[in-house]
Each structure stands twice: as structure tokens, then as C-alpha cells.
Amino acid sequence: MKREDVAHLATLARIELSEAELTRLEEELSSIVSYVSAITDIAGDEADTAPQLGARFNVFRADEVTNQADEYTEDLLAELPQREGRYMKVKKILGGE
Amino acid sequence: MKTISELRAAFLALTYTPTQAVEDSLKIIAKKNGELNAFLDVYDDAKEAAAVATSLYAKGGDLPPLLGIPVAIKHNIMNKGKRVTAASKILENYTATYDATIIRRLRDAGAIFVGATNMDEFAMGSSTENSAFGVTKNPLDITRVPGGSSGGSAAAVAMGAVPVAIGTDTGGSIRQPASYCGLVGYKPTYGAVSRYGLIAMGSSLDQAGPMTNTVADAELVHNVMAGLDSFDATTIAPDTYPVLSEKTTYTFGVPRDFMKKGVDPDVLQTFEKHIELLRAQGHIVVDIDLPLFEKGLAAYYIVMPAEVSSNLARYDGIRYGYSAEGENLLEVYQKSRAQGFGAEVKRRILLGTHVLSSGYYDAYYGKAELVRRKMRSELKDVFKTIDIILTPTAPTPAFKIGEQKDLLSMYSQDVFTVPVNLTGVPAITFPMGTVNREGIDLPVGVQYIAPLGGDARLFSIGKKIYDERL
Secondary structure, three states: OOHHHHHHHHHHOOOOOOHHHHHHHHHHHHHHHHHHHHHOOOOOOHHHHOOOOOOOOOOOOOOOOOOOOOOOHHHHHHOOOOEEOOEEOOOOOOOOO | OOOHHHHHHHHHOOOOOHHHHHHHHHHHHHHHHHHHOOEEEEOOOHHHHHHHHHHHHHHOOOOOOOOOOEEEEEOOEOOOOOEOOOOOHHHOOOEOOOOOHHHHHHHHOOOEEEEEEOOOHHHOOOOOOOOOOOOOOEOOEOOEOOOOOOHHHHHHHHOOOOOEEEEEEOOOOOHHHHHHHOOEEEEOOOOOEOOOOEOOOOOOOOEEEEEEOOHHHHHHHHHHHEOOEOOEOOOOOOOOOOOOOOOOOOEEEEOHHHHOOOOOHHHHHHHHHHHHHHHHOOOEEEEOOOHHHHHHHHHHHHHHHHHHHHHHHHOOOOOOOOOOOOOOHHHHHHHHHHHHOOHHHHHHHHHHHHHHOOOOOHHHHHHHHHHHHHHHHHHHHHOOOOOEEEEEOOOOOOOEOOOOOOHHHHHHHHOOOHHHHHHOOOEEEEEEEEEEEOOEEEEEEEEEEOOOOOHHHHHHHHHHHOHHHO
16 A cells, blocks of 8 residues: 555545654555455355345334424534534535635 | 442342442542543432432332442443543544433433443554543553453443443453453344444444443343344344253363464463363363454454444534534545544544445455355354354453554454454353463453354353352
């Protein structure tokens, strides 16, 4: 794994990394990836690699409202880093230019 | 009093009250926590709940099984109105807006929460050294770690503050700290206990369980927490897996090849003594082959980071948690996550992003899921000839704070525990003896693994082998 690969992963994962972190992670991730590669030689046909269902699956519950109106609203709004009344404030999505 | 059953008997006999128990618990925390850092929060309202419990015992009648029992919970379990941080800076000021199912069930059973315990950040680690709020020290030797990630919960019980603490186990995070602190630790069959309200790490691996001083106490608390939950579609019904019959003697299987490398010689010697003990009690112990289990750790370090990278995408500095200043939305995400997450969390998110990315998914994630499937069928075959798999819980006793510098050697702490999470089977650990380090006897645990749904078998044999010899 190269430095630019780590930088690309960081972009995908939405984590800003310092130069020092990039240097360290290049080495660390390479060693972990080479360790986990021990399983890439295990044989199996394609059907075997499909994600498995758990012991129970397609478990549904009734599509019903289970809480009172506003029961949790204020608690949830109180967690917002920035709010205005009942609204969440966020930064602009597009750049300045 | 170290056990729930002793406390319960004293409460019923009116020789000791929940008020006294909670006061004693808070006194021990006040005295020892400054040094140990087992608790991140202590709950003052515990005294009010204790007063109510005390009056209920005075009245008598049919009383719930955990009434008045002081309990500590890991800092990644939702408890409405309380701070729940996962020991991360990104959730430092987060207050839970609802109760986890296990919290509701414990409270309904009368349990009193006295505080919430330290852990590795987002349960990622084997020592609590990854906590954003400082390491927890092992009460048996304060130069050593208590294990992790449920290290604060283990220390809370080992320091005598509570008879039971709740932990979570994704790859060994209940069992390894229980081994390091001389406790019983229980990882249930996947789905036996609801995950609703646990801060998710690896959703196909996570289970919550008790850490206690006796197997009987672990069984009691597990049974309170377990059961179908409409809020967690992966919870299992009592008839999901075949019921295993109880036996007077069991056949144990030891995966010898799996233990050839990296296990401390003193731990192995203690393990051999445990095998002798089992044989002396009439059980049969045979060698078994589990060739794929050796691949478990590699598969785990693909599946777990993949699930981590997905689960932790929600921490974006917008709806709750730490939020950094940024010029635009993308910068808010990137800076909040950069400043809010610690090094190990970033490492695992990036690793997970890698194994799930286009071009690598089949080679890594697909193969890891294949290994899991093959491990499950390997287990199924092995359990045709034996009843319980036997391993040491961890390859070493508690190590020194700061001693494990190499990532892969730290990860290898979980070599015996991760195959259990990958396959979903239940496992229990309890002390099998001690090994001496620098004049101190450090406990080491033995792990019993049963087939899917074999929880009752583990409690039954655990009580015979451990509790009856205490």
C-alpha cells in the first residue's frame, strides 16, 4: 500500500490525515493487509462467497408508530452541534467559487 | 460481599440492605477509582433507586431477581439521560436519548446502575490503552492492563465495587479482560441478547454479556438480558437452535495445533493442569483438528474493520457528537472525524474502507465471509464427536501498560476468542489458575466453547467445574 492509496482511503472515509499520520499509516496498513492476505488463497466457488443469512432472516415488525409526537424531539435536537429552533444548522455544501 | 447470590440472601434476610450495598459500592469507587480509572461516570441517583429497593425488601413478597444489586455498565450501552461516550472524544458530551433493551431488562429486574466503565475507544483494543480518557489499571497489579476492550468493567468487579459489570464482546472483549482480572466472562450465542442500544462496532459479531465472580451469577444476569426483541431482528427464539441435552460427563476437544505458537509456556502448563482436573472428574479430553481456526484472526481483521467502517460513518459532526469548524460540509466531516477519533479507530476505518473498496471486495471481504462459512461447517463436524472445545482464553497473563508496541502482537491477544465471534457460538471463561510474574500471582482463564444455542450447557458445566471448587 502506497502513500497515495492511504490518502485516497482517507478521502473515501472522510478523515483528514496529517503528513505524519500518512507516513505511519502507510507502514501500519501495509503490515496488516499483508497479514490478512493469509486467507486470500482459500479455495471456494463463487456461490460460497455470497453473504450468508443469519439464523433468522426477513424478520419484520408492524409498521406502526410506537412513540408519542415530540416524545424524543427535544432530546434529539439537544444533541445537535448547531441548531436554530427546531432546525439543524449545517455548512454550505458547494465551494465558494 | 462479592456475589449476587450472597447479596440477595442478605437482602432477603434483612441483614444488609440495597442502600448499604450501594453506599459501600460508591465508597469503594471513591477510594480506588482515582488510581484505577475503571469508572468514567458514577451515578448519584443510584442512592434513590437503592432506597426504593430497600423498602421493597422490607415489605417482602415476590421480588425481582436483581432487586438492589449494584451493577456497572460499559460506556457503550445506551442508558437514557446518561452520558455514553464509547470512550471516544467524538462522543465526549453525548447523552443517551433512549435505553438499550438490556438496560431496560436489567432495570426491570431491579438492578441499580452505579456507574459506567472505561473501555478501549469504540471497543477497539485489548488493553483499554485506546481509551480517549486514560488507561484503566489492573486492580491485581496496577502496573498492568486489565485487558480490553471491556477493561473498565473487569476492573470494576475485580476492585470489589460491584458483583457484576456488563461488557460487550466483538472479538474477545469480555473474555480476555475477565481472564486478566480473574473473573467469569460470558459471550452468548449470537442473537441470544439484543444489540438494540449498544454502540455498534461489528454488527455481525457484537454481543453483550456479564462479567462476574461466579458462573451462577453470570447465568442469572445473562438470563435477565437474553431473549427475543422486536427492536433487534437478529435476536433468536428459544427454538432457533436444537436444545442440547445435559450430561454428567462431557467430551472436551483441544485444538492442539492451534496452540503451538505464541502461547506463554506458563499459561500452557496451567492449561494442562486444567485438563488433568477435567479427567480426574470423569470427563474425556481428546485432541481435535480445527485447521481453519488458525485463519480466524486474519478473517476477523477483514470482517470487523469492514463493519466498523460502515458503522462509524454515522459520526460526522452534524447530528450529534463532536463537531469541528470547517469552510464547508465536507470539511466539517473530515475535521470532526480527524479530531474526534483516536489512532486505532482511524486505522480500522481505513482498513475497512480498503477491504470494501472496488476491486478488493471479492479478494478480501468475500474471502473472509467464505472462511467464516467454512469455519462454521468445520465446527459443526467437530461437535459431532465432542461436546465442548477447550482453549486458554488468552495466550498470556495481563501484560504491562505500554508493553505491547507491535500492532499484530496486540491483535494476537484475541487469537482464541475471535473464532467464537466469527462463528456465532457461545463461550465462557473462568480462572483456571495463576502464573507468577515478579512475585505476583496473575490469573489466567480457560475458555469453554459450545455449539450454537449451547448457552445452558456452558453454565451447567461451568458451575460444576468452577463454582463448586471456590
